[in-house]
Amino acid sequence: MKPTDTADPRHYHRVVDCQWGCPAHTNVPEYIRLIANGHYTESYLLNRKSNVFPGILGRTCDRPCEPVCRRVRLDGEPVAICRLKRVAADLRDDITGHLPAIPQRKNGRRIACVGAGAASLTVANDLLPLGYEVTIFEKLARPGGLMWTNIPEFRLPARVLWEEIDQILDMGVDLRLNAPVDSLAALLEEDYDAVFIGSGAPKGKELKLPGRWDSEQVHIGIDWLESVRFGHVTECGERVLVIGVGNTAMDCCRTAQRLGAKKVRVMARKTKPYFKASPWELDDAIEEQVEILENHSPSRFIVEEGRLVAMEFDRVTWSPGDDGRLRATVHDTRVIECDEVILAIGQDTAFPWIERDIGIDFNRWEMPVVDKATFMTSRAGVFVGGDAAWGPENIIWAVEHGHQAAISIHAYCEDRPLTDRPPEGMNLVSQKMGLHEWSYSNDYDEAERVKMRHVDLQERFRRLDIEVEEGFDIEQTLTEVERCLNCDIQTHFEANLCIECDACIDICPLDCLTIARNGPEEDLTRRLTAPLLNYPEEPLFISEELPQTGRIMVKDEDLCVHCGLCAERCPTAAWDMRKSDLLVPYAGLGAGESHPTLLSLAMAGAAGEAAAASGAER
């Protein structure tokens, strides 16, 4: 097999599973180490650079990082990455001085964003420091998009939401509230250099069954949550059925609990393995005594004299058909009495306001065709990101779309080709501090994942805005940070130094290492010290030929706990522990660059004044 090019940032990036799994490539191990050292502000700022909304995401992120966390493969439970992010947000100092300074003199470019959600706010966050003028059009009375309308306050306190949104708005966004865009053609007529569409997926899916429109008691989940958020809905019936088992359904059923419902049931067509909701959101709903009924396929609404009294379901079981797809067998029907039904079976994008004759191609699902890399539509200068681009995802994806779209918009405005994406970079620095001392906590900590404490069940139902999760205290935090394996502290190998003493192979607790004759992939991968479990998703490191015998060093990156013992037992420092810092480019910022902040400018200014003063004295 060919030697691995470790100078290519992608190899070591892949080893950092959480960062690889995060759409925005948040540098998780580094921010966890900063928390461990009590540097909460620095940790928050590191987060903010990539994911923009650490406080919000520390409570609401869908955590693509956690299922891929190496800890899952070792002891079954990921590091509580998401909730540690919240620790940084909770304990940080004021960061005003650390935010990018916004130039007084603008660059003359004007950008319009449609929808004031995570994607548009990220575009504004990235472009304002470059001197752009950004206008955001929002149809509702408040910004935030789904972060505001659809995430209940018992999960995301309003002060956290507004603080992080204000950080961006205060950079000088021209925010137009209650300003729905009815015609993209008209918007394009105005004097904007580019338009970004971050209008989300605001249309809840319908359940077109008999009786659907015969009463006032059937609601679309996301619309209902929005009404609750704006205070238009303040109570609900005693018996509530929520149709669907996604994360929106979880928010709906828990909200209903707080609005006075006595019996809330979530109706699922299939069984638990097929539920769309994240496992932790399911757990939280179950903790609040929401009942989840499996294998109930809705068949009709039963309405008597204009009032919904019940719903009828087919009770089904599922078995795979000839094509492998599951098919339902109906056994009997069941009528479940209810006072209200909330439909949470998915949501769609909606573009009635985009004319079909202005050069933007639409696909057969009535969605604009968007380039996966540049985020531009078939009409130059019109970009799409967030849920509006390819349907519902989650906040962290919207943020990453915003970053990429901002890079494209910047290139577009500067007349550079959009397809030339700025390359990622990498810093690789040895962490050796002494003969057998490293700059990080290298021992494997067997602690179990810390459990989040929740507000008492009775207490939390008193009001809608009591945050259920209490956050980690210091002791919980210090336990949880030690579970992180520091996957970014890489085992870096220099083949020319190796004397093949086998010390690293003997000491490796996970049998990751092999010295063997090289060979074709299917042959070499069968001759390793321990069998491969997750190859090729988890990469192999293949060294150059070793000087003494011409064999090669192979490392299976899958289960390495980054304990550094290979490097400690290596007599020639052929193995070294090096921190790989992935340098991610942003709009106007090459890999590793950052904007001047108010604080850095102030300090430079003070230094300049001091120098001038001392010069004058002489």
Next chain:
Amino acid sequence: MSHIRKPRVHHPGLARNRLGLTRRDYEGAMSTLCAGCGHDSITAAIIEAFWELEIAPHEVAKTSGIGCSGKTPTYFLKEAHGFNGVHGRMPSITTGAHAANRDLVCIGVSGDGDSLSIGMGQFAHVVRRNVDMLYIIENNGVYGLTKGQFSASADVGSKAKRGQVNREHPIDSVLLALNLGAGFVARSFSGDKEQLVPILKAGLRHRGFALIDVISPCVTFNDHHGSTKSYQYTRDHYNRLVYADFVPPAHEIAATYESGDARTVKLHDGSAITFRKVPGDYDPTDRDRVYGYIRERQRSGEVATGLLYVEPALEDGGNASDFHGIQGTVPEPLTECAFEDLCPGADALAKLQGRFR
């Protein structure tokens, strides 16, 4: 010295032997030897061999003398019996242990300094007595623990780290053991576990004295240019003279060898060693020819390795010439003998003394 222990977390696919133990269960304490020491590789090979042979750690007695090698039994089989004796006296201690309990699997780890200088007399006599043990010499040509003076196994012309050249003739433990009548003589290299592990297994299963001299480079004091016990020198002059596979009892001897290419020697417990790729005129059961062959390879500058000599078992599987056979000891461990048998009383003592009057 590492400040952390080897984490107990292990590969989920780690195999268990019939005792339900993983290889990790055969480990000992964290090594405090220099990073890259050949001894640590030998330790790893010993762990592998015991695990593969499915020997319960508590049935093992591990003994050693003084020196870097003397520390190594701490690093394997933490549940085994252990004794770290005085310099060069490991053979006596092992002899005593085995005399008292022949059910113990005895492994003694020594070094070239421990065995070939201060312990030379002990070494010679434990070979003569044919004590049922595996005797490992971790051979690096220097006294590592006292900063790298030449040991008795250093070759003429070998250079020390600071440039001095050794002029004294080396003692070769393999030739010595062949001369003294050892029934199992091997040489291997810490950097070649593929060869070392099967030899260790065969040595543990051989009934009687088994010597394995393992070239084990001292990374700190004897791994430089001019040394004849460095990783580089050993690899450059390495000759795997014979390939030996260990075949446990009740296993079919693989028929994959070309006829005439392989030769099987039975051990006392029914297991066997299959030699392959043996040079045409080499006979691993002919002591004199083996001796001559090794001398010849040495003269041509090669380090001849492999299971060089093994005495075939008698027809009945026994070994009348081993320590217990010669001494006529009781078969059961002394701890299981009745008190009256072990201490027959004042009358018996008086009777015995009477015989000498």
